[in-house]
Amino acid sequence: MTTVPLITDDGPPTVAAVFADIRATRGADYVNNFWRGLAIDPTQLAEVWDAAKRTMAPGALDPLTKELIYIAVSTANSCAYCVHSHTASARAKGMTDAQHAELLAVIALAARTNHLATALQVPVDPVFNRTEQP
Amino acid sequence: MTTVPLITDDGPPTVAAVFADIRATRGADYVNNFWRGLAIDPTQLAEVWDAAKRTMAPGALDPLTKELIYIAVSTANSCAYCVHSHTASARAKGMTDAQHAELLAVIALAARTNHLATALQVPVDPVFNRTEQP
């Protein structure tokens, strides 16, 4: 079930161009439902795909580390679709079972202490401050 | 301001023992407010510290990667204290300015697509499924 129609390969040319780039970038024919839903707005489809391609490319962080961070955010935001799709992406980029297990352990630890810190409402220690000046 | 008193170094011996281990593990005298607040329950203090020490140690993922994941979860959970303390930890473990900037970009991209996927309510693609059997 969706709140929008899913756009097929017979959509407008701007959509088809993004779908083609998704296929070329991934070296795979399958275009997943997120992009087909987002394609109701060809401008946003192109922008988000472009941002995703650039942001997830190798840089100061490697692509697998970026996928782990992505799964972490998606889990805390309770986005089922995103947890599924980025766990699959992380596996495709080499995430081992042991790395997956550790990722889950860190996410669970962070969630536990996040809630404890929020319930305690302890003040941020001044030593953590990085402000120099406005 | 806090919802609990912050326990000083003059607390009960079980608390003092955890504080001593925090100092020894970190090679630093400073014990931050989170642990002082959590110390109202010495049992939970000991358990959380123990879990944190084990979970954040080197394993299939390196300690810095784990801190980046921790910041990501804390950001999505909107835990101000945790964002501050783990950004400081990540820096202490070598996070560069360029890595910090990329971390923020990945978190921001994930938040953006998390909300889009939730608003679109697209179905999870069967290809992402890992279930073998119950």
Place this chain on the structure above:
Amino acid sequence: MTTVPLITDDGPPTVAAVFADIRATRGADYVNNFWRGLAIDPTQLAEVWDAAKRTMAPGALDPLTKELIYIAVSTANSCAYCVHSHTASARAKGMTDAQHAELLAVIALAARTNHLATALQVPVDPVFNRTEQP
């Protein structure tokens, strides 16, 4: 699957009265599952339906704008049911495809900057303060 039974049209009279008002207000026979689940508590059913009817009526904001706000909150709270039902309501109140696409773009932008602001932990600028006095 649900955590409560869904109440049919053969429920208690107080429930039947709310269901009748839902039908009359909407000019439609269909009563959606949310109200059937909430009907396990006829008092809360009546209160929430009453609040919804009053709050979503025309006022300083028009009904469609209110539905857009509702979708925005439901998305950020990751409530799949609510995103579906209020997207349908917004369409019934005239939301165009172009408006839907812009709504998604604003939600996605806000999510992106929300996470950035939380990760940066920048202090609120005093110029934003509205407090006059306690």
Place this chain on the structure above:
Amino acid sequence: MTTVPLITDDGPPTVAAVFADIRATRGADYVNNFWRGLAIDPTQLAEVWDAAKRTMAPGALDPLTKELIYIAVSTANSCAYCVHSHTASARAKGMTDAQHAELLAVIALAARTNHLATALQVPVDPVFNRTEQP
């Protein structure tokens, strides 16, 4: 800092009436900032105070249990103000230090398993279903 002015005791009569009822119900002169901020909208002020008074009164659950549930929701929603004010309310209704410590432990456990369940995306077991029929 606030996004609205805080209304003093010299506000409109409908606001003064709610403030008087808050004082009478609690047997205390102090009216906390939440109600002073909410008072920018006298109608909503009256409705929320009325709902709070009725919902938090003794019923099938006792008032202290209700405050613990309130703190739990407020923590997960990351509402600093609410965590502070309802921890104070719980204490005023008899919450002991031991109960507070156990509350924090349950909240932390739930957060930990919430994130694990979301990351695992395991299907809900049919045995948990309560639906009888629509």
Place this chain on the structure above:
Amino acid sequence: MTTVPLITDDGPPTVAAVFADIRATRGADYVNNFWRGLAIDPTQLAEVWDAAKRTMAPGALDPLTKELIYIAVSTANSCAYCVHSHTASARAKGMTDAQHAELLAVIALAARTNHLATALQVPVDPVFNRTEQP
């Protein structure tokens, strides 16, 4: 659909031991999917089960109160699986329909005021502070 395989009763001995303890503790043969998913990491499975058993046992709070708190956190974190499984647990521990209805009312009230307090951004009243000293 899951992001991990679900481990059967034919898994490794350390998993089988936890499954046996789950069965013995609950006096029931059924092991629900959460534990089967978590079993991809036998160490974390054992730790989380152990923490759950200890934390949810009778103490300063009774087991049913703890389940209500658990449902509250799971709802605010939007964890569908957890809401289902802990509503079932609460019923198994004696939650009546009236108590369930009041639980929902408190959760809904807290969510409403949480969002109002966050939107108003009123400052925490100093009277709620419990800090004695660091």
Place this chain on the structure above:
Amino acid sequence: MTTVPLITDDGPPTVAAVFADIRATRGADYVNNFWRGLAIDPTQLAEVWDAAKRTMAPGALDPLTKELIYIAVSTANSCAYCVHSHTASARAKGMTDAQHAELLAVIALAARTNHLATALQVPVDPVFNRTEQP
């Protein structure tokens, strides 16, 4: 307190160019802290500012409606900074006190029903589905 330094007007030329455009676009000299914090990464600063300028411009939705949606998302995501800054923006774009009060009422209603729907776990009604086919 921040996790990054706040960049002054003496930052690198690419930052200065964005700050100049913020000033020109708004017709005001003040550059708020969010942009000064984000400026640690000139590329992301430029992209987010550009996205914000385009997304918040008049289109199928008017600029004030967009600010209301922004406040709604920021509230549900518990981003204090964003709630403050976008409430100020909405006022600058003409939000009246009556509109602000109604916005808060809709946000509070949505939060209340979001949590109820999540706690009830009622299935999405097939009538809300928009999928045509992939």
